[in-house]
Amino acid sequence: MLPALLAGQPEIALFLALAVGHAIGAIRFGPFQLGGICGTLVAALVIGQSGAHLDNDVKNVAFAVFIFALGFTGGPQFFANVGREWRIGLLSLVEVFVLLALLAIAVPLLRLDQGTAAGLLAGAATESAVIGTASEAIARLGVPAEQVRVLQTNIVTAYSVTYLFGLVSIVLFTSQLAPWLLRVNLRESAAQLWQKLGGENDMGDGQHSALPLLVGRLLRVERIVGKTVIDAERTVQLGVTIRRIRRGGDTFRPAPDEILRDGDVILAVGRRDAMVDFARNVGTELPDEPGMDAVQAEQDVLLTRKEVAGLSLARLRQVADVGLARGVYIQRITRMAHRIPPLAGTVLRRGDVLTLSGPQEAVQRVVPELGYPVTPTVKTDFVFLGIGVLLGMLLGALSVKVGQADLTLGTGGGCLVSGLIFGWLRARAPVVGSLPSPAAEILKDFGLATFIAAVGLSAGPDAVKLVREYGLILPVAGILVSVVPAAISLALGHWWLRLETPILLGAVAGQHCSTPTIMALTNAAGNGTPVIGYTITYAISNVLLPLLGPIAVAMAGALAR
Structure with missing residues (x-):
């Protein structure tokens, strides 16, 4: 009854996979969590045993929207980081070249087909977008439709197996093994870096310090009589501003050249650490004074x-x-x-x-x-969005003849480039177009989840065959392909680039585009310093890794001959 219903109405199978998959992905195993995308793939592979199948058009549209939104949100940071932060961004290039080198070894050694090779790369690098770009590349190989289907099935099956082991490996490596290898206490190192950068207590979401960064104080002028307001503010190194003065019965907003008089009551606002010295310079603190409040x-x-x-x-x-x-x-x-x-x-x-x-x-x-x-808005400019995706598809349809091969970006590469450009334009001129962050996030999440569910449903009936064929080889390969690039980046970053350990480990997490890893790493570090390195490599790898899909397919095809 249920298999017939799912096969007859695949849209039910789609949303069932999304719901069940995200429920699975939300389950925590200690510090580990599969996440909604991998959970959706697992659910889709199981539900796919019923024979439910989504049209390719649904899959293609979902992936195009996802990859455009990915490029759009990452565009400003990508272009900002490519030139300025080359030292940290170099680790993303290490990730790319080491992944390809390991793939070149694994393909002939393990006799991997093109689909399994691409799935191994996608899973070990924890980059779901590679599934889409590799699937497109396989569809353009010019082989029979049945062979295309089998190879695309192998991509998602290999990904689902290697992703889990790759994720666990990179989380353990960055948060536990790497600090041990470097003989560094991560929490102490992060605390020292935090203080070096001028920090105080780090607060997470939903938390507020009992000692806030900015404070206001009512002070009676006793020791800076005769100074101007601006000169009084300059008696401390960090920022303090005199917002109000009460003199006699009058309260007014002072000009910078206003002379302070004995007995004036002032409202000073500024950094708490500066306020301690400032209050000592000024005079007695008062608990309250009518009419002296000010809005921030x-x-x-x-x-x-x-x-x-x-x-x-x-x-x-x-x-x-x-x-x-x-x-x-x-x-x-x-x-x-x-x-x-x-x-x-x-x-x-x-x-x-x-x-x-x-x-x-x-x-x-x-x-x-x-x-x-940044004006809060809930409106999306669909003209801007539609033109962006359309231009990406047109760009992806262009091809260049090189020898006997047609080189093309495909829909994924085209929409990624288009998204990067449109995101950069939006950052340069925010009056053009509108794609609010929450809207872009749901396009990314729903687009990728729908695409993953579609390929998982199609792969379901044949997925078991690949697992039986390779057994434990894929999990072991996934661990190695995940950890080796990270280890090389760790060595280069520590001994050559001389990066601070928390920033270096954050950059290693970012080169894998792994959100669970940075969450585990910040927990281990005790503050947010690893995020500084993470955002740089994350922005670059988010663009480079999806482009490896077609390269992996072409490389595996060439090495298999």
Whole structure:
């Protein structure tokens, strides 16, 4: 009854695979979690035994939307990181070349076909997008349809087996084995780096420090009588701003050249560490004073100004126009959907979203000097989205004749390039198009999950054959192909590039594009310093790894002859 229903109405099978798969992916085994995509693939392989099959058009559209959204969200950071952060970004190139070298060894040694080779690479590198680009490449091989189906089945089966072992391996390697090999206490090293960058306590989502970064204090002027407001603010190295003065019965907002008088009551706002010294310089702190409250406005800004990108927060404060930026502080930094510690030594990158805090009028003055305001919106510009995907498909359809072979990006490569360009354009000119982050995330998640479910359902009946054929070979190969590039990057990053250990380990997690790995790593480190390295290699690998799908197929075909 149920198999007949699923086979007759494959859309039911699709959403069943999505629901069951994400439920499986949410189950935790200690620090490990399969995730929704791998869970969906496992569920689809099982449900696929019923004979349910989705049209190729559904699969192709879902993958095109996913890969465009992937490029769109990563575009600004990709172009920002390729040139400036070459030292850390180099690890993404190490990942690519070592993966291909290992594949060149594995194909003849294990007698892997093109589908199994591509699936091994996708699973061990924990990069689901490779499944789509490799499947497209196999469809263009010019072999019989039945052989295409078998090879595409082998991709998803090999991926499902090697992903699990590759994920567990890279999580254990970065969070446990690598610090031991380097003879480093990761938690102590991360704490030292945090302090070096000027940090205090690191807070996670939903947490707020009992000692916040910005504080306000009411102080009676006793020891800085005769100084101007701006000179009084400069008595401490870090930022403090005098927002209000109460003199006699009057309360007013002071100009920078206002002279402070004995008995004035001031409202000072600034960094807590600076406020301690400032209060000592000024006089007695008061518990309350009527009419002395002030509102702090917050505004998210997309950083696009090249003069600001590359500066640390400390350097930015030094070069900022005092009159323009007075009273404005950077509360948070978000990069590639990950929170970056807003420390004095944190370097800003184009594409960062900065959360500014300060007086409304001051914040509005500063925004154009940094980039564009990020206005919360729930609307998606479907003209922008449609043209982007369309151009990507057209670009993917172009081919160049090289010898006997036709080289083409395919739909996946074309939409990835289109997404990168459109994302970069949106970052440069946010008035053009609109694809809010939540909308882009659901396009990525739903598009990839639908594509994975579609290929899993098609592969279901034949998946068991591949597992029986290779047995334990695939899991072992998955572990090696996952850990060897990471180990080489670790050695290069530590002894040649001289990277700080937390940043290096974060970069290793990023070269695998592995979110579970960075989560485990930040837990082991005790703060968010590994995310600094992670976002750089993640942005680059997210573009490079999907392009390996066609290369893996071509390489396996050539080596098998």
